[in-house]
Amino acid sequence: QKGTIVSKVDLSLVEEGRFVREHIEKAIVREVCTKISDDQLFQLETNLLMQELCLKKGSHNQLFQLDEEFHQLLFEICTKIRTWNNIRKMNSHFDRLRMLRLAKNHDFEVIVGQHKEIFECISEKNPDKAEAIMEKHMKLVFVESKELKAKNPEYFN
Secondary structure (H helix, E strand, C coil), rough: CCCCCCEEEEEHHHHHHHHHHHHHHHHHHHHHHHHHHHCHHHHHHHHHHHHHCCCCCCCCCHHHHHHHHHHHHHHHHHCCCCHHHHHHHHHHHHHHHHHHHHHHHCCCHHHHHHHHHHHHHHHHHCHHHHHHHHHHHHHHHHHHHHHHHCCCHEEEE
């Protein structure tokens, strides 16, 4: 007999992944403020416009991909793509929680709004504010994980 068993989301692994991402991405966004070129700024802006279009059209799977791309672009700007790839490897539970959020709650306006704020800080070359918004952005998962676990306990350890 064969079968596939999907493990439950482990919130301690979600938190560890969030912790690593928060601290590295705060440093990344600070560096982006000093390194970004006009072409790279345009790439981020294009990504944000696509995120807004996905919000309007209700294309939430595409929005998830654009969210990932937005963060990856920040790492690429700093030539830290290996760091991004290593973070990706340890974030499976974090990503599963994000996908669950997407399936259960289609309110991505807060996330896109924070991406826009981060972009504005980068455009203004304001690393302190960009870092503060990135920290707030990465902490969204705290509130969401508690809410999702309360509504869907069968998905969690």
